Amino acid sequence: MYDVEVKAMNQSVKRNKTRFPPDFMFQLSKEEWEFLKSQFVTSKIGNLADGRGGVRKLPFVFAEQGVPMLSSVLRSERAIQVNIQIIRVYMRMRQLLLDNKNLWQKLEKIEQSLAKKDEEIQAIFKIIKKLLIQEEKPRNPIGFRVPSKVK
Numbered sequence: 001m002y003d004v005e006v007k008a009m010n011q012s013v014k015r016n017k018t019r020f021p022p023d024f025m026f027q028l029s030k031e032e033w034e035f036l037k038s039q040f041v042t043s044k045i046g047n048l049a050d051g052r053g054g055v056r057k058l059p060f061v062f063a064e065q066g067v068p069m070l071s072s073v074l075r076s077e078r079a080i081q082v083n084i085q086i087i088r089v090y091m092r093m094r095q096l097l098l099d100n101k102n103l104w105q106k107l108e109k110i111e112q113s114l115a116k117k118d119e120e121i122q123a124i125f126k127i128i129k130k131l132l133i134q135e136e137k138p139r140n141p142i143g144f145r146v147p148s149k150v151k
Helices: 006-015 030-038 066-073 077-132
Strands: 025-027 060-062
Touching: 006 060, 006 066, 025 066, 060 066, 066 077
Parallel strands: none
Antiparallel strands: 025 060
């Protein structure tokens, strides 16, 4: 990927061990290597023990964080270009996060404003309901009272 021989990459990694904590890079165990090797249909990888070509040492595995670190310690032109691209992507992602932060802040302001207006609208509805619901009071008759006739 970086246009560097495995030997040169391994040397760079060993010279810069402090740049590769266990969550950035690790070396496969023999069991992991055997399992991985069994996944290749036609492999010329060879066995670590038999000494017939192929891989003689257990390979390193780089996590997501280890890949940009690896590109920063290798000295090929491709590694330099990969490192530059990683930095550019990081800058774009940071800008996206900042833009989204501003958007979230605006949404929170709108939400708070709506909540305040919601309280005001609820108060208006309470008043309207009070006006619509009239208490049932006995009404005074309108007009003249005629004395009741005695029979």
